[in-house]
Amino acid sequence: MSYTINGVEKEVDDYGYLLEPDFSEEAVQVIADACGITLTEQHRKVVDYLRTKFKEDGHTPNMRNLIKGLQEEGDLPEADSALLFDLFPDGGAAKQGCKVAGLPQPKGKGGY
Template sequence: MAYLINGVEYEADDLGYLLEPVYDDEAVRVIAAAENIELTEAHWEVVNYLREQYREEGATPNFRNMLKGFSEIHPGADSKYLYDLFPVGPAKQGPKVAGLPQPLGKGGY
Protein backbone atom coordinates (compact mmCIF):
# COMPACT_ATOMS: atom_id res chain seq x y z
CA MET A 1 0.00 0.00 0.00
CA ALA A 2 1.12 3.56 -0.63
CA TYR A 3 -0.15 7.13 -0.47
CA LEU A 4 0.48 9.73 -3.16
CA ILE A 5 1.30 12.97 -1.36
CA ASN A 6 2.31 16.04 -3.37
CA GLY A 7 3.34 13.82 -6.27
CA VAL A 8 5.53 11.56 -4.11
CA GLU A 9 4.56 7.99 -3.30
CA TYR A 10 5.04 7.04 0.37
CA GLU A 11 5.00 3.39 1.39
CA ALA A 12 2.53 2.22 4.01
CA ASP A 13 1.98 -1.10 5.72
CA ASP A 14 -1.05 -3.33 5.12
CA LEU A 15 -3.07 -1.36 7.70
CA GLY A 16 -2.35 1.99 6.05
CA TYR A 17 0.29 3.33 8.41
CA LEU A 18 3.22 5.10 6.82
CA LEU A 19 6.50 3.25 7.27
CA GLU A 20 8.34 6.50 8.02
CA PRO A 21 6.83 9.70 9.47
CA VAL A 22 5.77 12.38 7.01
CA TYR A 23 5.24 15.81 8.57
CA ASP A 24 3.78 17.46 5.48
CA ASP A 25 0.24 18.65 6.23
CA GLU A 26 -0.88 17.30 2.88
CA ALA A 27 -0.15 13.81 4.25
CA VAL A 28 -2.78 14.43 6.93
CA ARG A 29 -5.33 15.50 4.34
CA VAL A 30 -4.66 12.49 2.09
CA ILE A 31 -4.76 9.91 4.90
CA ALA A 32 -7.79 11.51 6.56
CA ALA A 33 -9.66 11.28 3.26
CA ALA A 34 -8.70 7.60 2.99
CA GLU A 35 -10.05 7.12 6.54
CA ASN A 36 -13.27 9.01 5.71
CA ILE A 37 -12.49 11.72 8.23
CA GLU A 38 -13.45 15.30 7.49
CA LEU A 39 -10.74 17.34 9.20
CA THR A 40 -11.64 20.07 11.67
CA GLU A 41 -9.50 22.32 13.84
CA ALA A 42 -10.00 19.79 16.65
CA HIS A 43 -8.45 17.05 14.49
CA TRP A 44 -5.46 19.28 13.75
CA GLU A 45 -4.92 19.90 17.49
CA VAL A 46 -4.69 16.14 18.09
CA VAL A 47 -2.51 15.62 15.00
CA ASN A 48 -0.09 18.31 16.15
CA TYR A 49 -0.02 16.86 19.68
CA LEU A 50 0.75 13.37 18.34
CA ARG A 51 3.44 14.66 15.99
CA GLU A 52 5.08 16.55 18.86
CA GLN A 53 4.99 13.44 21.06
CA TYR A 54 6.51 11.36 18.26
CA ARG A 55 9.32 13.87 17.74
CA GLU A 56 10.07 14.05 21.47
CA GLU A 57 9.60 10.40 22.44
CA GLY A 58 10.14 8.49 19.21
CA ALA A 59 6.68 6.94 19.61
CA THR A 60 3.11 7.99 20.16
CA PRO A 61 1.45 7.54 23.55
CA ASN A 62 -0.98 4.77 24.40
CA PHE A 63 -4.56 5.90 24.87
CA ARG A 64 -4.34 6.45 28.61
CA ASN A 65 -1.25 8.65 28.30
CA MET A 66 -2.68 10.38 25.24
CA LEU A 67 -5.84 11.29 27.13
CA LYS A 68 -3.85 12.59 30.08
CA GLY A 69 -1.35 14.56 28.00
CA PHE A 70 -3.85 16.00 25.54
CA SER A 71 -6.27 17.05 28.29
CA GLU A 72 -3.45 19.07 29.85
CA ILE A 73 -3.23 21.25 26.74
CA HIS A 74 -6.93 21.04 25.88
CA PRO A 75 -8.90 21.16 29.16
CA GLY A 76 -12.21 19.37 28.93
CA ALA A 77 -11.01 16.81 26.39
CA ASP A 78 -12.16 13.39 27.50
CA SER A 79 -12.30 9.96 25.89
CA LYS A 80 -15.63 10.74 24.18
CA TYR A 81 -14.11 13.88 22.64
CA LEU A 82 -11.17 11.91 21.21
CA TYR A 83 -13.33 9.01 20.00
CA ASP A 84 -15.68 11.45 18.27
CA LEU A 85 -12.66 12.68 16.29
CA PHE A 86 -11.07 9.27 15.66
CA PRO A 87 -13.80 6.62 16.00
CA VAL A 88 -11.55 3.64 15.16
CA GLY A 89 -9.46 4.56 18.21
CA PRO A 90 -7.63 7.80 18.98
CA ALA A 91 -4.33 6.09 19.85
CA LYS A 92 -4.43 4.01 16.64
CA GLN A 93 -6.27 6.07 14.03
CA GLY A 94 -4.87 9.38 15.29
CA PRO A 95 -1.22 8.51 14.54
CA LYS A 96 -2.22 7.06 11.16
CA VAL A 97 -3.95 10.28 10.16
CA ALA A 98 -1.03 12.29 11.57
CA GLY A 99 1.28 10.60 9.05
CA LEU A 100 3.15 8.57 11.65
CA PRO A 101 4.18 4.90 11.71
CA GLN A 102 2.03 2.29 13.41
CA PRO A 103 2.14 2.59 17.23
CA LEU A 104 4.03 -0.20 18.94
CA GLY A 105 2.62 -2.34 21.70
CA LYS A 106 -0.93 -3.06 22.71
CA GLY A 107 -1.44 0.00 24.88
CA GLY A 108 -1.80 -0.78 28.54
CA TYR A 109 -0.36 1.11 31.43
Template sequence: MGYVVDGQELDTDDQGYLLEPDYGEEIVRVIAAAEGITLTDAHWKVIAFLRDEYREHGHTPNFRNMLKGVADGVLPGCDSKTLYDLFPLGPAKQGAKVAGLPQPYGKGGY
Protein backbone atom coordinates in the same frame (compact mmCIF):
# COMPACT_ATOMS: atom_id res chain seq x y z
CA MET B 1 -1.00 0.30 -0.17
CA GLY B 2 0.55 3.71 -0.37
CA TYR B 3 -0.54 7.31 -0.34
CA VAL B 4 0.34 9.67 -3.16
CA VAL B 5 1.37 13.19 -2.17
CA ASP B 6 2.68 15.67 -4.73
CA GLY B 7 3.08 12.84 -7.24
CA GLN B 8 5.21 10.74 -4.90
CA GLU B 9 3.97 7.45 -3.45
CA LEU B 10 4.79 7.02 0.22
CA ASP B 11 5.47 3.53 1.55
CA THR B 12 3.08 2.06 4.09
CA ASP B 13 2.73 -1.16 6.03
CA ASP B 14 -0.12 -3.58 5.38
CA GLN B 15 -2.45 -1.54 7.63
CA GLY B 16 -1.82 1.78 5.91
CA TYR B 17 0.60 3.35 8.39
CA LEU B 18 3.54 5.23 6.92
CA LEU B 19 6.86 3.45 7.34
CA GLU B 20 8.61 6.80 7.86
CA PRO B 21 6.98 9.83 9.47
CA ASP B 22 5.82 12.65 7.21
CA TYR B 23 5.18 15.96 8.96
CA GLY B 24 3.60 17.75 6.01
CA GLU B 25 0.02 18.96 6.06
CA GLU B 26 -0.92 17.36 2.73
CA ILE B 27 -0.34 13.81 3.98
CA VAL B 28 -2.76 14.49 6.83
CA ARG B 29 -5.44 15.55 4.35
CA VAL B 30 -4.82 12.50 2.14
CA ILE B 31 -4.92 9.96 4.98
CA ALA B 32 -7.89 11.64 6.68
CA ALA B 33 -9.85 11.46 3.42
CA ALA B 34 -8.94 7.77 3.05
CA GLU B 35 -10.14 7.19 6.65
CA GLY B 36 -13.39 9.11 6.06
CA ILE B 37 -12.47 11.88 8.51
CA THR B 38 -13.37 15.52 7.94
CA LEU B 39 -10.63 17.52 9.63
CA THR B 40 -11.47 20.18 12.22
CA ASP B 41 -9.31 22.47 14.36
CA ALA B 42 -9.54 19.87 17.14
CA HIS B 43 -8.12 17.20 14.80
CA TRP B 44 -5.19 19.44 13.90
CA LYS B 45 -4.44 20.16 17.59
CA VAL B 46 -4.40 16.44 18.43
CA ILE B 47 -2.27 15.72 15.34
CA ALA B 48 0.25 18.38 16.44
CA PHE B 49 0.33 16.80 19.92
CA LEU B 50 0.94 13.32 18.50
CA ARG B 51 3.67 14.58 16.18
CA ASP B 52 5.39 16.41 19.06
CA GLU B 53 5.25 13.27 21.19
CA TYR B 54 6.70 11.20 18.35
CA ARG B 55 9.53 13.67 17.78
CA GLU B 56 10.35 13.80 21.50
CA HIS B 57 10.00 10.11 22.40
CA GLY B 58 10.33 8.22 19.11
CA HIS B 59 6.80 6.83 19.43
CA THR B 60 3.29 8.02 20.14
CA PRO B 61 1.58 7.64 23.53
CA ASN B 62 -0.87 4.92 24.40
CA PHE B 63 -4.50 5.96 24.76
CA ARG B 64 -4.38 6.71 28.49
CA ASN B 65 -1.29 8.93 28.16
CA MET B 66 -2.73 10.52 25.04
CA LEU B 67 -5.95 11.40 26.85
CA LYS B 68 -4.04 12.87 29.78
CA GLY B 69 -1.74 14.93 27.52
CA VAL B 70 -4.55 16.20 25.33
CA ALA B 71 -6.86 17.02 28.26
CA ASP B 72 -4.07 18.79 30.18
CA GLY B 73 -3.29 21.34 27.53
CA VAL B 74 -4.26 20.65 23.94
CA LEU B 75 -8.04 20.45 24.38
CA PRO B 76 -8.73 21.31 28.03
CA GLY B 77 -11.50 19.20 29.51
CA CYS B 78 -11.26 16.64 26.72
CA ASP B 79 -12.57 13.19 27.60
CA SER B 80 -12.37 9.80 25.92
CA LYS B 81 -15.68 10.35 24.09
CA THR B 82 -14.30 13.51 22.51
CA LEU B 83 -11.21 11.67 21.26
CA TYR B 84 -13.34 8.82 19.89
CA ASP B 85 -15.56 11.38 18.14
CA LEU B 86 -12.42 12.68 16.42
CA PHE B 87 -10.87 9.27 15.67
CA PRO B 88 -13.64 6.66 15.88
CA LEU B 89 -11.46 3.63 15.09
CA GLY B 90 -9.26 4.33 18.10
CA PRO B 91 -7.71 7.69 18.94
CA ALA B 92 -4.18 6.44 19.65
CA LYS B 93 -3.88 4.26 16.54
CA GLN B 94 -6.06 6.10 14.02
CA GLY B 95 -4.77 9.44 15.29
CA ALA B 96 -1.18 8.36 14.65
CA LYS B 97 -2.10 7.10 11.18
CA VAL B 98 -3.83 10.35 10.22
CA ALA B 99 -0.90 12.33 11.69
CA GLY B 100 1.40 10.65 9.15
CA LEU B 101 3.29 8.62 11.74
CA PRO B 102 4.37 4.97 11.79
CA GLN B 103 2.17 2.41 13.50
CA PRO B 104 2.16 2.81 17.31
CA TYR B 105 3.37 0.12 19.66
CA GLY B 106 0.92 -2.64 20.55
CA LYS B 107 -1.56 -2.62 23.38
CA GLY B 108 -0.09 -1.05 26.48
CA GLY B 109 1.95 1.52 24.56
CA TYR B 110 5.04 2.50 26.51
Protein backbone atom coordinates in the same frame (compact mmCIF):
# COMPACT_ATOMS: atom_id res chain seq x y z
CA MET C 1 -1.81 0.29 -0.84
CA SER C 2 0.05 3.56 -0.69
CA TYR C 3 -0.58 7.29 -0.44
CA THR C 4 0.57 9.90 -2.92
CA ILE C 5 1.76 12.87 -0.89
CA ASN C 6 3.29 15.93 -2.52
CA GLY C 7 3.61 13.90 -5.73
CA VAL C 8 5.56 11.10 -4.03
CA GLU C 9 4.14 7.64 -3.47
CA LYS C 10 4.59 6.67 0.18
CA GLU C 11 4.67 3.04 1.28
CA VAL C 12 2.36 1.83 4.03
CA ASP C 13 2.09 -1.32 6.13
CA ASP C 14 -0.80 -3.79 5.94
CA TYR C 15 -2.93 -1.50 8.11
CA GLY C 16 -2.40 1.71 6.14
CA TYR C 17 0.21 3.35 8.39
CA LEU C 18 3.13 5.07 6.73
CA LEU C 19 6.37 3.14 7.09
CA GLU C 20 8.30 6.40 7.47
CA PRO C 21 6.77 9.48 9.14
CA ASP C 22 5.68 12.39 6.97
CA PHE C 23 5.17 15.65 8.85
CA SER C 24 3.73 17.62 5.93
CA GLU C 25 0.25 19.10 6.08
CA GLU C 26 -0.57 17.40 2.79
CA ALA C 27 0.04 14.02 4.46
CA VAL C 28 -2.59 14.79 7.07
CA GLN C 29 -5.14 15.81 4.45
CA VAL C 30 -4.46 12.88 2.11
CA ILE C 31 -4.67 10.27 4.87
CA ALA C 32 -7.71 11.89 6.53
CA ASP C 33 -9.49 11.87 3.17
CA ALA C 34 -8.62 8.19 2.69
CA CYS C 35 -10.03 7.44 6.16
CA GLY C 36 -13.21 9.43 5.47
CA ILE C 37 -12.43 12.05 8.12
CA THR C 38 -13.31 15.72 7.67
CA LEU C 39 -10.68 17.53 9.70
CA THR C 40 -11.72 20.01 12.39
CA GLU C 41 -9.68 22.15 14.75
CA GLN C 42 -9.98 19.39 17.37
CA HIS C 43 -8.52 16.86 14.91
CA ARG C 44 -5.64 19.23 14.22
CA LYS C 45 -4.87 19.64 17.91
CA VAL C 46 -4.70 15.86 18.37
CA VAL C 47 -2.55 15.43 15.25
CA ASP C 48 -0.18 18.21 16.32
CA TYR C 49 0.15 16.73 19.80
CA LEU C 50 0.84 13.22 18.44
CA ARG C 51 3.47 14.56 16.07
CA THR C 52 5.16 16.54 18.84
CA LYS C 53 5.28 13.51 21.14
CA PHE C 54 6.63 11.33 18.31
CA LYS C 55 9.41 13.85 17.60
CA GLU C 56 10.26 14.16 21.31
CA ASP C 57 9.98 10.52 22.39
CA GLY C 58 10.31 8.47 19.20
CA HIS C 59 6.84 6.99 19.77
CA THR C 60 3.32 8.13 20.54
CA PRO C 61 1.45 7.89 23.85
CA ASN C 62 -1.16 5.28 24.69
CA MET C 63 -4.77 6.44 25.00
CA ARG C 64 -4.62 7.19 28.72
CA ASN C 65 -1.47 9.29 28.40
CA LEU C 66 -2.78 10.92 25.23
CA ILE C 67 -5.91 12.13 27.03
CA LYS C 68 -3.90 13.37 30.00
CA GLY C 69 -1.40 15.15 27.76
CA LEU C 70 -4.07 16.78 25.60
CA GLN C 71 -5.86 18.02 28.72
CA GLU C 72 -2.73 19.36 30.41
CA GLU C 73 -0.46 20.52 27.60
CA GLY C 74 -2.16 19.89 24.27
CA ASP C 75 -4.64 22.77 24.25
CA LEU C 76 -7.64 20.40 24.31
CA PRO C 77 -8.91 20.48 27.91
CA GLU C 78 -12.19 18.81 26.92
CA ALA C 79 -10.33 15.69 25.71
CA ASP C 80 -11.73 12.40 26.96
CA SER C 81 -12.06 8.93 25.47
CA ALA C 82 -15.56 9.61 24.08
CA LEU C 83 -14.40 12.73 22.21
CA LEU C 84 -11.32 11.01 20.82
CA PHE C 85 -13.37 8.05 19.58
CA ASP C 86 -15.84 10.49 18.00
CA LEU C 87 -12.97 12.24 16.22
CA PHE C 88 -11.21 9.02 15.21
CA PRO C 89 -13.88 6.28 15.13
CA ASP C 90 -11.67 3.52 13.70
CA GLY C 91 -9.55 2.65 16.74
CA GLY C 92 -9.46 6.01 18.48
CA ALA C 93 -6.85 8.74 18.47
CA ALA C 94 -4.06 6.54 19.79
CA LYS C 95 -4.34 4.43 16.62
CA GLN C 96 -6.25 6.15 13.82
CA GLY C 97 -4.97 9.52 15.01
CA CYS C 98 -1.41 8.33 14.45
CA LYS C 99 -2.31 7.15 10.96
CA VAL C 100 -3.87 10.52 10.08
CA ALA C 101 -0.86 12.32 11.60
CA GLY C 102 1.37 10.56 9.06
CA LEU C 103 3.15 8.48 11.69
CA PRO C 104 4.12 4.81 11.70
CA GLN C 105 1.87 2.29 13.43
CA PRO C 106 2.01 2.59 17.25
CA LYS C 107 3.96 -0.16 18.95
CA GLY C 108 1.24 -1.10 21.42
CA LYS C 109 1.39 -1.64 25.14
CA GLY C 110 5.07 -2.47 25.35
CA GLY C 111 6.16 0.47 23.22
CA TYR C 112 4.93 3.26 25.43
